[in-house]
Amino acid sequence: MVNETINRFSVSVSAEISNWGLKFNTEGKAPVGNATYDYLKKYNAYYVDKTDEKIAYLTFDAGYENGYTANILDTLKKHDVKAAFFLVGHYLEEEPGLVKRMINEGHIVANHTYNHPDMSKVFDEESFKKELTSLEAMFKEITGQEISKYYRPPQGRFSENNLEMANELGYKTIFWSLAYADWCKDKQPTKEQAFEKLIPRIHPGAIVLLHSTSKTNSEILDELLTKYKELGYSFNTLDELVDEESKNSKANFFSNFYNFFD
Known part of the structure; x- marks a missing residue:
């Protein structure tokens, strides 16, 4: 049954197991992902904004509260930066x-799924659907609102099947183009180590x-x-x-459309 499911998809990314990965070639330039921008775009998935402008998107993953989020929110407020959690x-x-x-x-x-x-x-x-919709339901119960339809696979582990199912549920899958080893509670990087990467x-x-x-992130965010x-x-x-992205897609469509009649 598993093989039947997997074989329905082209193998641009491993259909069985893929770990999101990046290769940095040039300082100050976007890294190369192990799935391309254009490939991911087919499933409304992103890891970077295709732009030359100095724009960044700040996102946080939170599996549990470790006592630092309030300070992080204070810092974001100080800098007038809106993030995604x-x-x-x-x-x-x-x-x-x-x-x-938030x-x-x-x-x-x-x-980020219900059970990670x-x-x-x-x-x-x-x-797959249950992991996302269970979180949706709890979010609505707590806040009275609908959750934003962005999904990040825990640990960046995904399959092509996942990308398609998330898209069918109306979600946009969000990977990343810049991160560092900050998640281990008992092995936190120093400020210097963090800045060397970030x-x-x-x-x-x-x-x-x-x-x-x-x-570390709580302590360095203001300076970062x-x-x-x-x-x-x-x-x-x-x-x-x-x-x-939506505007660009529409612009490209109409440009191609009119060029067809030239």
Whole structure:
């Protein structure tokens, strides 16, 4: 049954298991993903904004609360930066106050699945759907609102099947083009180690992934955002990313349409 499901899809990305990965070739330039921008776009999935402008998108993953999110929110407010927070069911259950604060302060709250499983091993549509819709239901119960339809696969593990199913559920899958090893609670990087990765690798259109469970991120965020701004970067939201892509797609369609009649 699994093989039948897998064989329905072309193998541009491994249909069985894929770990999202990046290769940085040039400082200040977008890295190469192990799935291309154009390939991902077929499924309304993104890892970078295709732009030459110094725009970045700040995103946080939160599997649990580690005491740092309030400070992170304070810093975002200070810099007037709107971020996206990808949350799991446990976080919604335990921290409804912080979730409501995220919303009230203009941040996007998005879907990181209910149980944070390895989604690359989820092949059947019903199980995949349940991971996303269970979180949707809890979010609506807590906030009275619909969750933003952005989905990030836990640990970046996915399959082509997953991309298609997320798209069919109306979700846009969001990977990243800049991250670093910040997630281990007992092995936090130093400020210097963080900046060694996060400063030289910033690039136009970067989707930056940080974990809100990180003590280091909480401590460096103010200086990090200051440094990014000094380099000329401003911050957009995922809504603006998608809206711009939609505009570009329409513009290309009409351009091709009119060229056909020239």
